[in-house]
Amino acid sequence: MDCYNGSDTFYILVIRSTVLWEFGNNIFTSYLEYAVAAFSALYPWSRRANSVSTKPGEIHCKRNVLPEMAHHYHTVPDQLTGYRSTDPDRGTGHQSHSASPAVHHSLRHTGWCYQSQVTCNHTCTGPETWEVVSQHCGGRYQSPVNIVTRRMLPDERLTSFHLTGYQETFHGRLMNNGHTVQLDLPSNIRINGGNLPASYKGLQVHLHWGNAGGPGSEHTIDGEQFPMEMHIVHIKEEYDSIAQAGKDRTGVAVLGFFFQESASANKKFDPLINALKYIPQPTNSTELKGVSLDMFILPYNTMTKYFRYDGSLTTPNCAEAVVWSLFENAIPLSKKQLAAFSQLRFPNGQQMVRTYRPVQPLNGRQVYYSGGHAAAASIVLLITSVLVSSALCLHDTA
């Protein structure tokens, strides 16, 4: 295994390679690369937390700068350096493997995986080359993104959501699907309002997390990565599957929730977290009994503040079909609760950690903000809730 951790060796490699290159004929480009390497090394802040390639503990693979390969690298500078152009939306000098045809041919396709699963012998396809798995992943309107709060626009059409079935309890299948933990939803879950173009039905809930409570969200806010992010996936009522909905630019509506570490445990998450021990391996599943979506989301009166943009699924096939709604307030979980997700395993037996895609460029997209509105719909829901509870009590005592 030709591996190393961290990025310092990378710069040495870049400098060594550029010296080799200078014996060629493109001196100007070599100096430019010295400058880029020196700049990146001198400014640690340029390696922000949302740059997956610079996270501690992740494996990056050394280029084979063997003498017999030198000629090849001279003709393909992008592979020599491993640099992709700096992306202003990320605010990072993002090093990545070039997705050139030569690299694609060297991958052994055993399905897509997260960066935390990538090994040097390319046994799975990491986020930087997901476009090999599905061309949509290389599109211009991908998710997740970094939300820059000073650039978002308030939009008064972003009113409260109308949530149907969120308060009703159900028995749902909880499964380790090899990439995440997923809870399937009953057929009565609906959302509308919030300037969504249609009514959407709930399909499933899943999460993205870090390593033992470390950074793990997919979206970031002003560069900050939260320890976990939950996605409630809905599709337009007219569709039967996410594959069908993926062909419609607004076919999918995802409600995204951030998590933050709290000193005390969030008891509402205990049923889900306690069930994780029964599904350590991929394809393991268990039944969650007597849960409701209410238990896993924010109080309704804080759900008026959210971000909105058009993007994609964050896993292959990366269909650009998602109306994203990301709530500003974070759900509290204790460190121990957050760390419990790391007990799950990937198919190769490794711990299921850092299950997030790195942030993608906005490419001119605008992020909107609801700004917070009077919680009319929430009040209606609360009144309904009180009435339903009263009716149930009457029924029980009858």
Ligand SMILES: [Zn+2]
């Ligand atoms: Zn997701």
